[in-house]
Amino acid sequence: MSVHTTAVVGAGTMGNGIAHAFALHGYDATLIDLDESLLDDARSTIEENLSRQVDNDVITTADKTAALDRLAFTPNTPEGVASADLVVEAVPEAQEVKSEVFGTLDAYAPADAILASNTSSISITWIADQTDRPDQVIGMHFFNPVPVMTLIEVVRGQRTSDATFETVAGVADDLEKNPVEVEDYPGFVSNRILMPMINEAVFCVMEGVAEPEDIDTVMELGMNHPMGPLTLADFIGLDVCLHILEVLHEELGDDKYRPCPLLRRKVTAGQLGRKTGKGFFAYD
């Protein structure tokens, strides 16, 4: 099937980045969030990030204007998905929230629409089971910051059809991203490898192997990572990292994924990284 009209549910960091990418690459995109203040914030963030791309000569001012013209914002999910060919869900990572959202999407999106999830930790097979169209449900796992990062993990659930996979891989190409096909196992590929590295960096802090800035310097200069693992953990959110590690630990049943007690302690204390102004480092 061909995709022209998209909808993105959830106007947080990932949702606004995904809507930005769709609109910039010629798709009509409606961003949906029940919280209208988040929609206002998302509109300004997208405008700022498009301006940043204009300033960096990545896009022209005309591209920016055209992208903004293709965007719509609404708190009404049934209305927002009514004419969508592809819906991407980017709401918080809780099963009861996903279940409710996918029930609504299934009820109000056109019968042939594809329903994708940006989840980083919940099974696509389980999400598909919340709908009556499991063959049209798939994972589209984007990376933050979405306008810059060129990967999409395209996750096939147990019943995802080949047609759904091919359509979504084609959309990823249109977005100038690289779709990588991944099977539906906990953490997919990205977080199954990334989170143990971050967790090990936190163990290094807890055991006093080195100071946090020095641990990051080792990985930046020694391994050429753009950000050290502790800066990256703060960027992702320590609560998000902890949640993904808990899923890996529980679902794969291997103690190598056990979350470091220091990570849990920081989350309990509300030190969640950049978004709260303090994690392993302090932010203005």
Ligand code: CAA
């Ligand atoms: N929108 C548009 N452009 C943006 C942007 C945004 N949101 N954020 C950054 N940029 C642009 C900047 O303008 C800059 O452009 P130029 O090079 O043309 O000047 C470029 O991206 C680099 O940005 P900065 O100069 O601000 O800083 P930097 O060089 O340190 O790069 C970074 C920032 C791209 C975030 C880089 O540090 C990086 O790649 N870090 C690793 C990010 C990463 O690993 N993300 C994945 C997280 S895991 C995840 O998302 C999924 C999950 O399931 C947990």
